[in-house]
Amino acid sequence: xxxxxxxxxxxxxxxxxxxxxxxxxxxxxxxxxxxxxxxxxxxxxxxxxxxxxxxxxxxxxxxxxxxxxxxxxxxxxxxxxxxxxxxxxxxxxxxxxxxxxxxxxxxxxxxxxxxxxxxxxxxxxxxxxxxxxxxxxxxxxxxxxxxxxxxxxxxxxxxxxxxxxxxxxxxxxxxxxxxxx
Amino acid sequence: xxxxxxxxxxxxxxxxxxxxxxxxxxxxxxxxxxxxxxxxxxxxxxxxxxxxxxxxxxxxxxxxxxxxxxxxxxxxxxxxxxxxxxxxxxxxxxxxxxxxxxxxxxxxxxxxxxxxxxxxxxxxxxxxxxxxxxxxxxxxxxxxxxxxxxxxxxxxxxxxxxxxxxxxxxxxxxxxxxxxxxxxxxxxxxxxxxxxxxxxxxxxxxxxxxxxxxxxxxxxxxxxxxxxxxxxxxxxxxxxxxxxxxxxxxxxxxxxxxxxxxxxxxxxxxxxxxxxxxxxxxxxxxxxxxxxxxxxxxxxxxxxxxxxxxxxxxxxxxxxxxxxxxx
Amino acid sequence: xxxxxxxxxxxxxxxxxxxxxxxxxxxxxxxxxxxxxxxxxxxxxxxxxxxxxxxxxxxxxxxxxxxxxxxxxxxxxxxxxxxxxxxxxxxxxxxxxxxxxxxxxxxxxxxxxxxxxxxxxxxxxxxxxxxxxxxxxxxxxxxxxxxxxxxxxxxxxxxxxxxxxxxxxxxxxxxxxxxxxxxxxxxxxxxxxxxxxxxxxxxxxxxxxxxxxxxxxxxxxxxxxxxxxxxxxxxxxxxxxxxxxxxxxxxxxxxxxxxxxxxxxxxxxxxxxxxxxxxxxxxxxxxxxxxxxxxxxxx
Numbered sequence: 068x069x070x071x072x073x074x075x076x077x078x079x080x081x082x083x084x085x086x087x088x089x090x091x092x093x094x095x096x097x098x099x100x101x102x103x104x105x106x107x108x109x110x111x112x113x114x115x116x117x118x119x120x121x122x123x124x125x126x127x128x129x130x131x132x133x134x135x136x137x138x139x140x141x142x143x144x145x146x147x148x149x150x151x152x153x154x155x156x157x158x159x160x161x162x163x164x165x166x167x168x169x170x171x172x173x174x175x176x177x178x179x180x181x182x183x184x185x186x187x188x189x190x191x192x193x194x195x196x197x198x199x200x201x202x203x204x205x206x207x208x209x210x211x212x213x214x215x216x217x218x219x220x221x222x223x224x225x226x227x228x229x230x231x232x233x234x235x236x237x238x239x240x241x242x243x244x245x246x247x248x
Numbered sequence: 249x250x251x252x253x254x255x256x257x258x259x260x261x262x263x264x265x266x267x268x269x270x271x272x273x274x275x276x277x278x279x280x281x282x283x284x285x286x287x288x289x290x291x292x293x294x295x296x297x298x299x300x301x302x303x304x305x306x307x308x309x310x311x312x313x314x315x316x317x318x319x320x321x322x323x324x325x326x327x328x329x330x331x332x333x334x335x336x337x338x339x340x341x342x343x344x345x346x347x348x349x350x351x352x353x354x355x356x357x358x359x360x361x362x363x364x365x366x367x368x369x370x371x372x373x374x375x376x377x378x379x380x381x382x383x384x385x386x387x388x389x390x391x392x393x394x395x396x397x398x399x400x401x402x403x404x405x406x407x408x409x410x411x412x413x414x415x416x417x418x419x420x421x422x423x424x425x426x427x428x429x430x431x432x433x434x435x436x437x438x439x440x441x442x443x444x445x446x447x448x449x450x451x452x453x454x455x456x457x458x459x460x461x462x463x464x465x466x467x468x469x470x471x472x473x474x475x476x477x478x479x480x481x482x483x484x485x486x487x488x489x490x491x492x493x494x495x496x497x498x499x500x501x502x503x504x505x506x507x508x509x510x511x512x513x514x515x516x517x518x519x520x521x522x523x524x525x526x527x528x529x530x531x532x533x534x535x536x537x538x539x540x541x542x543x544x545x546x547x548x549x550x551x552x553x554x555x556x557x558x559x560x561x562x563x564x565x566x567x568x569x570x571x572x573x574x575x
Numbered sequence: 576x577x578x579x580x581x582x583x584x585x586x587x588x589x590x591x592x593x594x595x596x597x598x599x600x601x602x603x604x605x606x607x608x609x610x611x612x613x614x615x616x617x618x619x620x621x622x623x624x625x626x627x628x629x630x631x632x633x634x635x636x637x638x639x640x641x642x643x644x645x646x647x648x649x650x651x652x653x654x655x656x657x658x659x660x661x662x663x664x665x666x667x668x669x670x671x672x673x674x675x676x677x678x679x680x681x682x683x684x685x686x687x688x689x690x691x692x693x694x695x696x697x698x699x700x701x702x703x704x705x706x707x708x709x710x711x712x713x714x715x716x717x718x719x720x721x722x723x724x725x726x727x728x729x730x731x732x733x734x735x736x737x738x739x740x741x742x743x744x745x746x747x748x749x750x751x752x753x754x755x756x757x758x759x760x761x762x763x764x765x766x767x768x769x770x771x772x773x774x775x776x777x778x779x780x781x782x783x784x785x786x787x788x789x790x791x792x793x794x795x796x797x798x799x800x801x802x803x804x805x806x807x808x809x810x811x812x813x814x815x816x817x818x819x820x821x822x823x824x825x826x827x828x829x830x831x832x833x834x835x836x837x838x839x840x841x842x843x844x845x846x847x848x849x850x851x852x853x854x855x856x857x858x859x860x861x862x863x864x865x866x867x868x869x870x871x872x873x874x
Binding site for chain 2: 646647648650653670671672674675676688690692693694695696697698699700711712713714717718721722725741743744745746747748749750752753754758759760773774775776777778779780781783784786791793859860863864865866867
Binding site: 115188189194 | 258296447450451476479526527
């Protein structure tokens with residue numbers, strides 16, 4: 068059987084990752100929750116697609132960062148929290164930050180990343196699949212969503228995203244023609 | 249003549265991506281058990297279907313609605329409604345498998361074009377013509393068990409258009425006639441529109457080895473450096489007698505790109521890409537590639553270099569049954 | 576409830592094949608379906624035994640039928656399918672291709688490998704001349720009951736899979752050949768080594784399926800031992816018993832005793848396990864969470 072490895076997915080540089088260990092999580096959690104709520108308002112279909120998994124708890128775990136993101140869609144009233152130690156959840160989706168963001172932006176294909184072992188899925192496979200399909204349909208553009216946020220909680224996010232974009236080459240914006248194959 | 253590319257869309261976003269990437273025709277389904285990709289988070293509401301059809305038509309593309317599971321006894325109205333709603337949405341055709349549903353559609357929606365799904369496993373010209381005579385079927389999706397010479401022979405003996413899978417996941421068993429999944433999980437392609445359903449899939453990591461389990465049965469386990477195992481029953485690794493191997497099929501997916509010129513010569517009308525469960529980016533990339541390929545064949549140019557290996561499931565490919573040595 | 580013996584799914588030596596039907600002539604079964612279901616390459620080896628077997632069974636008062644192949648693809652298979660109707664006995668179609676060759680108005684039966692999942696399909700087949708339908712094994716009881724009702728209205732008798740390794744899939748690829756590094760064309764008839772199919776286990780050693788040439792079956796032996804009463808109530812008219820290499824005539828006898836009330840479900844199940852040399856039983860498609868489940872006591 069021929070096995071051709073994926074072109075390497077950029078990893079978040081470790082010195083920066085280490086620096087994030089000291090990042091206060093609560094303000095970022097609140098900012099991300101606000102961001103997610105704003106997105107929910109503009110992408111109702113995404114939550115409908117989750118169906119019976121709309122109240123599941125998902126861990127999105129960037130393996131090159133010392134934090135894990137816990138996403139609870141709560142049937143359209145979402146909450147996001149950051150954790151250093153991952154809590155119990157229904158499903159965990161783990162991979163380099165670039166992979167996770169690239170999936171959201173349609174730069175990568177979820178099955179391809181899974182089979183190439185760049186992405187790890189644990190727990191409720193059906194819930195993870197529902198989330199992936201819902202997000203793929205939503206055509207999210209995280210940078211654009213962040214731009215539309217304002218207020219004091221948005222600032223830490225803006226800074227973090229700018230840093231990440233500069234240092235990782237990670238796709239934080241949706242580029243229609245830009246497929247990282 | 250440029251061969252028609254028929255492309256899967258699991259979501260409205262994938263439909264738009266496929267149309268923009270050059271698909272002539274899109275196939276999709278409603279978000280319920282009336283189609284054979286009834287996966288979590290996938291498929292179209294009635295409204296999304298109507299919008300998707302409008303989008304495709306505006307760009308000169310067609311939309312086929314798959315209603316290709318076998319209606320449940322006592323609940324046929326669900327499938328009847330799907331046929332009616334596909335017509336209301338403006339679909340160019342419905343793709344059906346069940347005899348009863350074909351009869352229903354022919355009698356109640358005579359102006360709605362009917363295609364025969366691969367789920368009907370119509371593997372010879374006789375049965376294909378039978379479907380044409382009895383139910384006015386205009387196109388048949390050929391089962392993946394046929395070789396290219398067999399496909400050519402079928403096309404000689406029928407006027408019904410043929411559509412052939414060229415890329416994506418493949419069934420090694422005759423489609424629409426497999427109960428392996430319901431034996432292990434209680435859910436089957438025919439009854440529920442799923443095979444090896446995610447609801448019964450578990451990936452278990454144990455000291456570097458990753459194993460895929462379905463309904464508690466270990467399907468395949470791999471080491472840390474290998475591609476992730478499929479949870480699909482027929483692609484699993486099993487033991488019989490002295491041998492342990494992929495007894496039914498290797499974890500490969502179909503790529504018959506190189507056979508396009510032969511398929512064209514054998515009278516095939518349309519090339520079908522499998523993958524409603526894949527992302528919009530996969531769909532766009534595959535469509536672009538195949539669109540370029542059919543245009544090259546039509547113009548008498550050599551096929552462009554394939555870029556598709558990385559998109560293949562399991563990252564290994566086969567030409568499937570199209571070459572007879574597959575049997 | 577009647578007993579139908581389904582076509583032998585496996586590849587047996589001609590003398591064993593004939594011996595089966597000689598024994599069945601004396602067995603308490605109502606109907607016997609003969610012929611080649613799985614692989615057209617096998618047919619030449621016992622083809623000349625078919626007419627004698629039909630005669631023996633008919634003389635013994637059994638109803639008989641000839642089955643079509645499950646998957647008809649080759650030109651010679653199409654010819655053979657067309658020839659079935661000329662034998663003069665009822666044809667059981669197991670591939671819809673056979674339908675295209677039945678003379679107009681001919682009565683026929685429908686085997687479990689044809690997809691009859693709903694009333695619409697049943698009625699269509701009935702209008703076409705079907706008089707009996709053996710339902711796909713994966714159907715749950717509720718569907719069986721609905722179809723039995725529809726069958727009664729349409730004059731079609733409904734039968735269900737009653738005993739034997741369950742046919743789960745059919746393919747163009749031969750798995751026995753593949754196991755030996757060959758393809759179907761040069762298979763050397765590897766399937767002959769496994770008169771009840773070859774068990775397929777997971778790599779954890781869990782029995783899962785069995786293979787029989789191009790056919791994939793369950794590892795477990797289905798048995799409706801515990802389902803007779805619900806099936807009767809649902810209106811099912813017959814049980815299909817699928818031939819096995821060991822003690823099959825006795826198996827038919829045991830099912831008849833169960834139907835007559837002479838033995839109970841647990842006794843039947845225990846006897847079947849004994850006769851088969853320890854096969855695991857299942858009835859999960861009908862009332863369980865999945866096909867592999869068994870509603871009776873664990874062996």
